[in-house]
Amino acid sequence: MVYAIDGVTGSEIWHYDTGSYVWTSPSLGHFNGDGTPDVIIGADSSNVYALDGTNGAEIWTFASNDRIWSSAAIVDLNDDSIPEAVVGSDDGYLYGIDGSDGSMMFSYATSDWVDSSPAVGDIDGDTKVDIAFGGFDGYVYLVSVDYSTYGIAPWPMFRKDIEHTATW
Ligand SMILES: [Ca+2]
Ligand SMILES: [Ca+2]
Ligand SMILES: [Ca+2]
Numbered sequence: 542m543v544y545a546i547d548g549v550t551g552s553e554i555w556h557y558d559t560g561s562y563v564w565t566s567p568s569l570g571h572f573n574g575d576g577t578p579d580v581i582i583g584a585d586s587s588n589v590y591a592l593d594g595t596n597g598a599e600i601w602t603f604a605s606n607d608r609i610w611s612s613a614a615i616v617d618l619n620d621d622s623i624p625e626a627v628v629g630s631d632d633g634y635l636y637g638i639d640g641s642d643g644s645m646m647f648s649y650a651t652s653d654w655v656d657s658s659p660a661v662g663d664i665d666g667d668t669k670v671d672i673a674f675g676g677f678d679g680y681v682y683l684v685s686v687d688y689s690t691y692g693i694a695p696w697p698m699f700r701k702d703i704e705h706t707a708t709w
Pocket of ligand 2: 620625
């Protein structure tokens with residue numbers, strides 16, 4: 542279950558039932574353009590969910606092939622002003638999910654679970670976007686993807702920023 546809780550009163554605003562355990566922490570970004578930030582969350586159902594921050598309704602879902610324990614990074618890779626979700630799965634892949642419709646933009650295969658939460662930026666300064674993450678296979682990966690510009694990066698790593706504030 543995913544809960545949105547009023548930070549002032551502690552009362553529930555909405556909840557969403559994934560039908561499975563939820564181990565990931567939520568990541569936020571604007572996915573439906575209504576001015577209220579929306580929630581990306583993964584679950585043991587193998588799905589990644591984009592949930593409307595106003596009412597918890599599904600905006601889209603993305604199906605991987607095993608549970609999701611990785612918390613998504615949120616960054617607009619194709620510069621259409623709707624951010625993408627970059628997230629690992631226990632099916633061994635790191636996925637880039639198009640934030641406009643939940644379709645797969647890219648995938649990167651490893652040989653074991655990807656439970657870590659990716660961090661996105663241009664680390665080597667070549668203007669191509671780089672993604673750092675760890676795999677259960679024992680490797681740390683730095684993957685360059687073929688997107689040379691990105692606009693908004695509201696949540697480029699675990700809990701948003703290097704201080705891990707998770708604030709909006
Ligand atoms: Ca919204
Ligand atoms: Ca985009
Ligand atoms: Ca780069």
